[in-house]
Amino acid sequence: MGNGESSYHRFLNGDKDAFSEIIDVYRKNLIFFINRYLNNLSLSEEIAEDCFVELIVHRHRFNFKNSLKTYLFTIARNKSVDLIRKNKLSMPDGEELLLNASEDYVEFEEEIFKNEEKKLLHNAMHKLHSDYRTALHLIYFEDMSYEQAQKVMKKSKKQMENIVYRAKIALRTVLEKEGYKYEG
Amino acid sequence: MKDKSAFEESVFNKSEIIFAKRKRRRKLIATLTSSSLCVMLLFTLLLHSPIGFDDFMPMEKSEAYAPEVENAGGHFYKADEDKMTDASLNYDKKAEEEAADAPSATEAVVSTAATPAETQAPAEVPEISTSTEKEIPEITDKMPLFVEITTFGSTVTVYTAEKDIENILIALTKYFALSEKSQKKTAEVSVNYSDDASFSLVGQEFFDILDAIKN
Numbered sequence: 001m002g003n004g005e006s007s008y009h010r011f012l013n014g015d016k017d018a019f020s021e022i023i024d025v026y027r028k029n030l031i032f033f034i035n036r037y038l039n040n041l042s043l044s045e046e047i048a049e050d051c052f053v054e055l056i057v058h059r060h061r062f063n064f065k066n067s068l069k070t071y072l073f074t075i076a077r078n079k080s081v082d083l084i085r086k087n088k089l090s091m092p093d094g095e096e097l098l099l100n101a102s103e104d105y106v107e108f109e110e111e112i113f114k115n116e117e118k119k120l121l122h123n124a125m126h127k128l129h130s131d132y133r134t135a136l137h138l139i140y141f142e143d144m145s146y147e148q149a150q151k152v153m154k155k156s157k158k159q160m161e162n163i164v165y166r167a168k169i170a171l172r173t174v175l176e177k178e179g180y181k182y183e184g
Numbered sequence: 185m186k187d188k189s190a191f192e193e194s195v196f197n198k199s200e201i202i203f204a205k206r207k208r209r210r211k212l213i214a215t216l217t218s219s220s221l222c223v224m225l226l227f228t229l230l231l232h233s234p235i236g237f238d239d240f241m242p243m244e245k246s247e248a249y250a251p252e253v254e255n256a257g258g259h260f261y262k263a264d265e266d267k268m269t270d271a272s273l274n275y276d277k278k279a280e281e282e283a284a285d286a287p288s289a290t291e292a293v294v295s296t297a298a299t300p301a302e303t304q305a306p307a308e309v310p311e312i313s314t315s316t317e318k319e320i321p322e323i324t325d326k327m328p329l330f331v332e333i334t335t336f337g338s339t340v341t342v343y344t345a346e347k348d349i350e351n352i353l354i355a356l357t358k359y360f361a362l363s364e365k366s367q368k369k370t371a372e373v374s375v376n377y378s379d380d381a382s383f384s385l386v387g388q389e390f391f392d393i394l395d396a397i398k399n
Contacts, residue, residue, distance in 0.1 A: 023192050031185075045185060049195050056199040 004068035037080035132167035
């Protein structure tokens, strides 16, 4: 049982401080992940709050078979997609994310990316298709396994492998266009 | 963007709101359930009480029938309620013994799935005469012989002087308000003529013939 799961287990047994630990660990990354879908930091923050509320209100739904991170990110993805469908929004593609980045978002990005390489990768990913972006984000930024990422994205193992393969090729193309050499 | 403590506070506030809504909903469901149980209990007590419903419904049985039916002339049926309990109505030809202004010739019998053996004789039956010497009354909108089919298994007899099967069928359709969408279309219709010639129209055949006639 990982850190998240043990904290959640303690919370279910009555330790409220354990929930603070969970929020501490997952909050920023969750908001960042949701923002890939919504391109709106304040809205992403609200959705992230709703994800943590799910952990409190529907305690019986998490069965400890998967990691808490996978579970939280799955909820986040589902809520983001539902919101997009409900409000008929469109997932930001291409360079929309970069062009429309607010000051808050820029600060937030600075906080998340202390590693320049990751920041470079993140900027290049903006130009990819939304599925490719999500897959690479989960695997390279959230350090999820293929199995965990496929659960979040609700894809089969084969589909996930295909998506990641094509995403890497697309990313290499983008980086090479910008003058970087991709050593994959 | 909020800081960690504000974020956490917001999360706990939202969950408190959801829990409060859930509690209110459960309370409302419990209240509605107990109220409906009380109503059902009261109703059950009333049903089984010695007072009975008759005390609340003093209407005479004869008042259930429209007065104009009685005065329309011709024949009409006033069912005996005791014999209606099993929903089978049968009009015997005991009116042959009585002198009346009965129309002659044709008698249309509408029966719903019941065999004649299962039906019971009502207390009062309309007068029937198969004599051809009597004047044949005209079929009008105020046909006094209309009796609604109540349930399957009941037999209803409509007396008419009309000999034309087409007119009988049209009249039956009109009086019994049978339609393609009505569940009563499974009625079995047999028409008996005075010369004992008869044929049966079962179920959809009735409507097929009617459609053919209309077209």
